[in-house]
Amino acid sequence: MAERRDIPDALREAVERTVQATVDTRVRAQDAVDDLSGTVDELVKNAEKGLRTGRRSVRAAVGERLPATQDEMKALRAELRKISKRLDSIEARLPAAPESGKRTGKPAKPKSKSSKKKASSKKSQPK
Numbered sequence: 001m002a003e004r005r006d007i008p009d010a011l012r013e014a015v016e017r018t019v020q021a022t023v024d025t026r027v028r029a030q031d032a033v034d035d036l037s038g039t040v041d042e043l044v045k046n047a048e049k050g051l052r053t054g055r056r057s058v059r060a061a062v063g064e065r066l067p068a069t070q071d072e073m074k075a076l077r078a079e080l081r082k083i084s085k086r087l088d089s090i091e092a093r094l095p096a097a098p099e100s101g102k103r104t105g106k107p108a109k110p111k112s113k114s115s116k117k118k119a120s121s122k123k124s125q126p127k
Helices: 002-065 070-093 113-124
Strands: none
Touching: none
């Protein structure tokens, strides 16, 4: 009868070892998954940081070359209207110029040096 007790004890020990090995394997597997998850999270954070940095660099490099937005165009139009109104107001206060004095778009000729000398000599003479 000693054999009968040895077989159930041996079977019980084998089952306990199997269960313990399974538990240990599960714990090791969970640790491995946790490590992997942490590594992936870190990689994702670094990738996101790199993308943000890259986006900023691209925006800084291209920022001045981007076309104007609708809001910027509206602001420019409003500013042009204000300038136009101011110019109209200034022109209204100016005396009417004769027809022959219209601008031709050419710059005025500089005065000769001799006329400058005459003007400066007049200033230096006491009255």
